[in-house]
Amino acid sequence: MKLTPTCIACTLARRAAEIETLKIDNSKKLGLYRDLLEAVSLYIGPDIEVVVLESVVFRRFKTLLGGKNIYDNIIESKLPTALTRAREIRGMLNNKGLEEKLRLSMYAAALASGYTPLEVNEKILDEPPGPADLALIGSSIKVGKDDTEKVIGFLKDLSSKGGKVIYLFGSIFELPYDTIVVEILSEELGLSVAGVVRSSRYRDYVVANDLEVHGTANYLDEVIDLGNDALTVTKEEHPHIYDQLNEADLVLIKGVEQTIYFHNNPLSAPYVYMFMAPCIIVSKALNIPIRSLNIYAGNMDQSQDRTSSSMPKGCQPGFFHSSVDMDPILL
Known part of the structure; x- marks a missing residue:
């Protein structure tokens, strides 16, 4: 944008x-x-x-x-609440079927993007979301674009053929919820999942080490390191990673800031934006209600088969690629 x-x-x-x-x-x-x-x-x-x-x-x-980075101390004091609430949601999902797990985990991941620890315009939630917040979706928590059913169908089809998903992580306060989604994609759907992170922290966004500390790396076949403290992948700063996104079978994009970049610089690959809409500018650009929760999918009806270039699950466990040095580096 x-x-x-x-x-x-x-x-x-x-x-x-x-x-x-x-x-x-x-x-x-x-x-x-x-x-x-x-x-x-x-x-x-x-x-x-x-x-x-x-x-x-x-x-x-x-x-x-x-x-x-002023967020270092903020993360230390505020992250435990997000970890606790995400564990509660994970526990709630234990007795659910696959489709319901996917639906609720995507809602939770999108909902988590509405929390920020600072009192700023984009703050929608006062605290990281828990099971009680999921129960409010559709009532006090407005829903904008909800392509969840389309995404679930796409994922099940992709699972039957095998495919590669790339997950663009956002804030570390979203990471506990993102990990639930990634675990389901990897362990229950058998998909190969790569995660995109930074080598040094932009604001409170996820860096490579966070994936190890919080167990997310256990469910990733590849970690793609931007090589700097960038907000997201951009065509100008990370052209080869942008190309990798376009070669994926599905790209999951977290948070409103990454969403608005890719809305203006659209991918050719199938994608899903998971975010909350904090302001009138985003609301008008995407034609969604302000302060709404969104699972916004695109390019899922295209006929081209992307699975031929997919990395088989488990083929490169524990490796990451940097935008600075593209040789695989053992974590």
Whole structure:
């Protein structure tokens, strides 16, 4: 999605919220904010992607802080709640059939993208979701685009033929829920799953080490490392990884920021966006209700067979590829 004034305001509001977490005096906070305003002014234009502005300004913020990421302490204090709530959902799924597991796990993963620990515009949930939140879907939690049934049918068909799924991880607060989805894809559908992460942390987004720490790597055949702290895969910064996405049998894309990038730079491969819609700009662009939960699928009706290039499940366990060095590296 290209920049709008509202998108610029959201980026600055998030940086302001991040600055307010710092234990420094107000004059230094204002100095940081002034420097970030100057950085933003250099990247305002009709052809600039929202994710490009957000990435550039956050990187500038980290530089001004001497490389420190303010989310490190936030993750340490807030992540345990997400881990606990996801365990509760996992327990709830134990006695469900495969289709119901897929449906509820995708809902949970999308719902989790509505939580952020900072008080910012895109915050929809006050806490990471649990079983009680799943029960509210369709009532107090609005549903926008719901292609769940189409996705389940596609996955079952893909499972019968064998195929490769690439999962673009977002925030670490979503990771406990994403892991449930990945486990079902790998263990119950027998699909080969690759995960896309960063080598260093963008905001609170997932890095390669998180997959090992939280057990997600147990269900992945491949980890694709962006080689930097990028928000997502972009055609300009990671062209070969973007090509890999287009060669996959299915690409699962997490969170609204990654969704809006790929909405503007569409894949030829079948894809699913799992996200909540935090603002009117996203609502209008995707024709969905504001603050709604969405399972948004595309390219699933195309006739071309992508399974021939799929990596057989388990063929490269424990390896990851970096966008910097494409040789396989043992984790």
